[in-house]
Amino acid sequence: MKTKKLHQDKVNIITLGCSKNMVDSEVLSGQLLANEIDTVHESTKKDHNIVIINTCGFIEKAKEESINTILDQVELKRRGKLDKVYVTGCLSERYKNNLETEIPEVDAYFGTMELPMILKQFEADYKAELIGERLLSTPSHYAYMKISEGCNRTCSFCAIPLMRGKHSSRPIESLVDEAKRLVQRGVKEVMLIAQELTYYGLDIYKQRELPKLLHALADVQGLEWIRLHYAYPSKFPIDIIDAIKERPNICNYLDMPLQHASNNMLKAMKRQITREEMEDLIGDIRHRIPDICIRTTLIAGFPGETRDDVEELKTFLQKMRFDRVGTFTYSHEEGTTAHDLVDNISAEEKEERAQEIMEVQQEISLEKNQEKVGKVFKVMVDKKEAGRYLGRTEFDSVEVDNEVIIQSKKKLAIGDFVQVKITKAYDYDLEGEVV
Secondary structure, three states, X not given: OOOOOOOOOEEEEEEOOOHHHHHHHHXXXXXXXXXXXXXXXXOXXXXXXXXXXXXXXXXXXXXXXXXXXXXXXXXXXXXXXXXXXXXEEHHHHHHHHHHHHHOOOOOEEOOOOOXXXXXXXXXXXXXXXXXXOOOOOOOOOEEEEEOEEOOOOOOOOOOHHHHHOOOXXXXXXXXXXXXXXXXXXXXXXXXXXXXXXXXXXXXXXXXXXXXXXXXXXXXXXXXXXXXXXXXXXXXXXXXXXXXXXXXXXXXXXXXXXXXXXXXXXXXXXXXXXXXXXXXXXXXXXXXXXXXXXXXXXXXXXXXXXXXXXXXXXHHHHHHHOOOEEEEEEOOOOOOOHHHHOOOOOOHHHHHHHHHHHHHHHHHHHHHHHHOOOOOEEEEEEEEEEOOEEEEEOOOOOOOOOOEEEEEOOOOOOOOOEEEEEEEEXXXXXXEEEEO
16 A cells, blocks of 8 residues: 655756757656646756756766756755756766766666656656647747657767667657647747758658658648758758748748868768868758858867868858857767877867857858848747847747847737847847837
């Protein structure tokens, strides 16, 4: 006979790392809630007795943050503030044995694909009928949607395949159903995420089917913006761009991490593409949709990177004039093929190179923003902060891109769309008034 608990369990989920991790946490929350277990995200109330930490293990900084978070929660448990601490996610997948030895105070460690095992800790059942049901941790007007898991690419610097396994696509029907449910809950924008978007469908349909998925999602009534993140440039299916052009609710936006522009570095990174091929691809994309916003990500300080490689990358940026650029410094990850190379550039030098690259982009970003002054854009109102509204155009994704500071005499509803005339341009933001 089971004894009754004196108090009801309440679970707080702490999510570290990328938006893909956030979706995993949302799915876990949905399953726990469906099993009548009180669950919250990133709670500051401290009225929970169990913590689940969804960790990141992508690069050194992320690993440090994950370990520090685990240690902080274990200390709260030691002081009697928590009953249980569980750890899941990429760091746990990759270093489970080490973590169990180094931080044994954690009650259990789980890998990235062990959601049913976590639920067992709560005597809860995995409910297959709830696929797509999530407790959204984002504002209710936008959501991330993970269309596949894992990656078959072999980039030399990347540990993701070690933590997430081989590419596995979700069926189109399942994603359309999820999009419909999200719209019913007030979501107007979905951001499609995956380790590699362009590979979508190869495993289950035997051909790349991202364009077919895009058309199916674009048919969902009430879905006003569909945004694409993490597209791989090599063998890029150009009919993706045709789908974006044909459907007004697919944003003229493409996130395509290129990582570098020097052919020496691209070869060492095993990117399966040359600078010349990247330039041709971007030229073709812009020819089809002249006003498309292209975001890219670059790595500074890869083993063997020379000053000439850095200068070539800066020249490439000046020539290609990307709308958005992010940089991160190379992290020497065991288990990757780049780990066999000598990590011969100091952390300080890597940071300096990343800064140099971003200074080039800062000028480009300001010039591109100044071109928008006097023009009117459809803007989604994201939030109100310090007495002013902040929003985004279709050319801006959440957190990583520009924001629009909206001047309005009338009260605006969060999640609504307004027409905004741009009056001021900054390096990475715009300002305008509702018309």
